[in-house]
Amino acid sequence: MKAFLFLVLTFLSVTAHAVTLEELQQRFxxxxxxxxxxxxxRTISGMAQPLNSSGNLLIAQQQGLWWQQEKPFSLTLLLTEKRMVQIMAGQEPQVVTADNNPQMFQFNSLLSALFHADRKVLEENFALDFKDLGKGAWKLVLTPKVSPLNRLFRSITLNGETFLNNIDINDMQGDATHIRFFNQKTTPATLTDAEKRHFAS
Structure with a gap:
């Protein structure tokens, strides 16, 4: 009985504990x-209907980000430390590196920082407003403070619990993008052979 009560109290203390950005970064x-x-x-000014797309993604700590849009058309985006590659059916892959387009390549590290809650990188580019919403939920509002980000975006808002669940982007042209993530899985903890081929291409 004492052991049971101890477990209950431990669980309550964990769930009541406020989430911090440091803990979030460590967890991710x-x-x-x-x-x-x-x-x-995506809601675009002047367009009556929003643009919808869907697909899946893979984030590997050592390899990078693989983003596969399936609908309304196939689009693959690969981000690693050295390059960004965009692949559309029937077209030549577009490759961006720090050498041929340093400004665009800057977004590579920012995207990685968003998914990993990398405080150092985020603080270099944004004013941070982190809130613990209770019951494990949290919100992080990023307000750009450096060029060219502050000329492109009004704010980027991240919401989540165990994982990052939503990203809301508001840009300077009045357009808005909402991205919802679901069916998150962390197992297997290593890449499959098929997944390794994504980063080898």
């Missing part, structure tokens, strides 16, 4: 491989 950094599905909705 311990995930070696993350797989998820995504649904994206």
């Amino acid at each position: 950094s311990q995930v070696s491989v993350l797989r998820a599905d995504f649904a994206q909705q």
Whole structure:
């Protein structure tokens, strides 16, 4: 009975504990491989209907980010430390590196920082407003403070619990992008042979 009460009290103390950005970064950094599905909705000024897309993604600590849009058309985005590659059916792959387009390549490290809650990189580029919403939920609002980000985005808002669940992007043109992540999986903890081929291409 004492052991049971101890477990209950331990659980309550953990769930009541406020989430901090430091703890979030530590938690995310311990995930070696993350797989998820995504649904994206983009609202563009002057367009009556939003643009919807969906697909899946793979984040591997050592390799990078592989983003596969399935609908409404196939689009693959590969981000590693050295390059960004965009592949559309029937077209030549577009490759961006720090040498041929340093400004665009800057977004590579920022995207990685978003998914890993990398405080150092985020603080270099944004003013951070982190809130613990209770019951393990949290929100991080990023307000750009350096060029060219502050000329492109009004704010980027991240929401999540165990994982990053939503990204909301508001840009300077009045457009908005909402990305929802779901079906997150961290096992297997290593890449399959098929997944390794994504980063080898």
